[in-house]
Amino acid sequence: METSLRYAGDSKSLVIHAREKFPLNTFTHLQGHAELDTKIGAPTYLCAMIRQYFPDRKSRVAAEFTWDIMDVKADQDVRLKVGYEVIEKVPYFQFSENNWTLTVNNIGKWKVKYVM
Numbered sequence: 001m002e003t004s005l006r007y008a009g010d011s012k013s014l015v016i017h018a019r020e021k022f023p024l025n026t027f028t029h030l031q032g033h034a035e036l037d038t039k040i041g042a043p044t045y046l047c048a049m050i051r052q053y054f055p056d057r058k059s060r061v062a063a064e065f066t067w068d069i070m071d072v073k074a075d076q077d078v079r080l081k082v083g084y085e086v087i088e089k090v091p092y093f094q095f096s097e098n099n100w101t102l103t104v105n106n107i108g109k110w111k112v113k114y115v116m
Contacts, residue, residue: 005114013039027053061086 002019015035022030028050035045064083072078081094085105092105101113 003116005116006111008111009109013037015044024050027055 004017006015006017007013008015015037017035019031019033022032024030031047031049031051033045033047033049034043036042037044062083062085064081067080069078069080075098077098079094079096081096082091083094084091090105090107092103094101094103096102099115101115102110103113104110
């Protein structure tokens with residue numbers, strides 16, 4: 001199960017995010033996804049879907065440059081990423097330190113994420 005804590009500038013609240021994938025066959029899986037908003041104390045998103053992948057289709061739509069800096073201090077790794085989303089035509093910057101990630105783009109959106 002993938003879990004994370006997320007805080008974004010537009011929501012002004014901490015969200016607990018969880019996702020689990022159950023394989024059905026080689027290119028198909030059942031995905032459950034939920035978010036719990038800590039401000040209101042209730043789920044804000046619940047979803048179950050069957051996803052199918054087509055391996056012959058290309059879905060990469062971003063260009064990224066990544067620089068990993070290992071062992072800045074004891075047990076501290078840093079990643080700097082600069083990218084450009086081709087479909088939305090938006091450049092972005094991402095800073096990651098162990099489990100924390102800060103993502104900012106030039107249209108004013110930002111997101112902080114903690115992955116457990």
